Amino acid sequence: MTTSADTQAFIASVMAGLTGPGGPFEMQVEDVLGSSMPVMKNRDKALGDVLAASFDYGSRDYLVTKDRRFSYLEHGEAVAALATALRERYGVRKGDRVGILAANTPEWVMTFWAAQSLGAIAVGFNSWWVAREVAYGIDHTTPTVVIADAKRAQILSELNTDVPVLTMEEDLPTLM
Incomplete structure (x- = not known):
């Protein structure tokens, strides 16, 4: 018997793990040239x-x-x-x-x-x-x-x- 998977929920879960708090690509909102935008928190700056x-x-x-x-x-x-x-x-x-x-x-x-x-x-x-x-x-x-x-x-x-x-x-x- 096969079980159906909710692919959208799976993708959302993976993305939350990657970009959420403590994730390797954690996102936060910063001011960039006068506009608020999401950026990676731990990114290289240059x-x-x-x-x-x-x-x-x-x-x-x-x-x-x-x-x-x-x-x-x-x-x-x-x-x-x-x-x-x-x-x-x-x-x-x-x-x-x-x-x-x-x-x-x-x-x-x-x-x-x-x-x-x-x-x-x-x-x-x-x-x-x-x-x-x-x-x-x-x-x-x-x-x-x-x-x-x-x-x-x-x-x-x-x-x-x-x-x-x-x-x-x-x-x-x-x-x-």
């Missing part, structure tokens, strides 16, 4: 907090591609080295923009997190853009530095821009 917490995962895999693997620790160390270089060599500060013009790679991810750790704004440019679109993006966002893969760095070299361009294939390995 992406830098998420990055810092990732170190707790140590040697576990973080990024895995066809031919490379990065642990959380290796990723964190590379991000810290890149962030230091961006700050010390290229003057990137909180609120500055760091352009990323590249296909999806571990270096793209590391550049994003390096910008976040500095309090900078990671500006992801579309890797399918043609030169005219890239020029518009650069002019519109005024990045302090652009990090690009070799294919897109070629497009940047043809533009009349004074923004420093770092390549993922040559510059980042020496900076990290």
Whole structure:
């Protein structure tokens, strides 16, 4: 004999356990930019907090591609080295923009997190853009530095821009 289950009651019970008092995703109402809204009580307050917490995962895999693997620790160390270089060599500060013009790679991810750790704004440019679109993006966002893969760095070299361009294939390995 089968018993019928009230799926809505089951879902409500699970949600209450997750988001209710003492739950891992406990909710509370806070003022956010002048509006009261529900937020997670124990959330990280900034992406830098998420990055810092990732170190707790140590040697576990973080990024895995066809031919490379990065642990959380290796990723964190590379991000810290890149962030230091961006700050010390290229003057990137909180609120500055760091352009990323590249296909999806571990270096793209590391550049994003390096910008976040500095309090900078990671500006992801579309890797399918043609030169005219890239020029518009650069002019519109005024990045302090652009990090690009070799294919897109070629497009940047043809533009009349004074923004420093770092390549993922040559510059980042020496900076990290």
